[in-house]
Amino acid sequence: MTSPADSPRSTALSRFASPVILLALMWIIQLADAILRGSFSGFGLRSWDLAGLGGIVAAPLLHASWSHLLANSLPFLALGCLVAVEGARRFWTVTAVVAVIGGLGTWVFNAPGTLTVGASGLVFGYFGYIVMRVFAPARVAHRILYAVVALIVIALYGGSMLAGVVGVSEGISWQAHLFGAIGGGIAALAGRRADRPALRDRTG
Template sequence: MGYPQPPPPAAPRHRPLGRLASPLALLALMWLIRVLDSVLPGSFNGLAQHAWNPATLLGIFASPLLHSSWAHLIANTVPFLILGCLVAAQGTARFWYVTLVATVSAGLGAFVLALPGTVTVGASGLVFGYFGYLLASAVSAAGWAQRLLQGGVALLVAAVFGASMLTGLIPRADGISWQAHLCGAAGGVLAAWWIRHRRGPRRQGPADLDWSEHGARGRLG
């Protein structure tokens, strides 16, 4: 005689606010590093990448967490928080994927395109990566409602940060790492394209889904 089997446990539901923990944790780490950099001797910025120095190549993963000053960190905080949370709202795994692609693309871009010995620090490569991802994903979003939502958000961000973000993509001599900005944005677009084509043309719901500087020959991201 058989006995009725209990129903399988329901799959855990991801709470939208819980997804924001990832960008908040990453931002908190940036602030913690800046606090430690202010009270401890020396500087963590020595862990960043140095253009054309292969021994520092792994520093591309540390550079987004490092900032040259409090003003530099504060300038990056607001756009990172807004754009990072918009990406994270589409899913925690997606946030970390876009973050990884933007980190590598921005870091390699600064490593190859900046003058030899240039030290690039700052989260602006990530900021531009998130911006590029949001713009590209809005264009390729399935369904008019999602396109209007993501497109409206992208336009709002462009209206608020557009001038400074566009000038950040242009070569300049004021210590701003346009290389990290431009390549970070390209990485964001690439991440959006890869996600879109890997999943195919099916309809996707939300659940599927630097500012920088140069110092002693350094660049801010």
């Protein structure tokens, strides 16, 4: 017998609550930022400024405008929920790895003094994670799901994502996108190693 807390529905809710909560936090911050007239803008990631390193945590939660937040919300939620399929702990671990690696890469390789905000680095990080997980020793159903989603994302957004990485669009931080994707790939490789003992336990 399974208790209500162990039911598939409650398990799914607990997993997908994490990206939903994080996205809700972005909207709350944007609303507060609008009410307080941009008082949070300075907390973004400012390149080559030691004091700006705190923006590694804050920058993904901040957005330059409502349209900026709207553009990031749907891909963040879709890809974030896919990462969360493996559990809330995995979602937060991947998010942290992407934020740190993406933030450090942006801080180093962007022009000194450049202020970067937005969740697109996380979006690219989640996509990089999903692509790499296709080749991981996870459940076959998960691998198929990741492959299908990766193909759909490439078909729908491949051009804009490539433009975001190579930096052909003005005002877009290709550094955040590129290093976010790298961070997602690294998180996937680390997760692959963590999965191996579990697979041995199930097959042994």
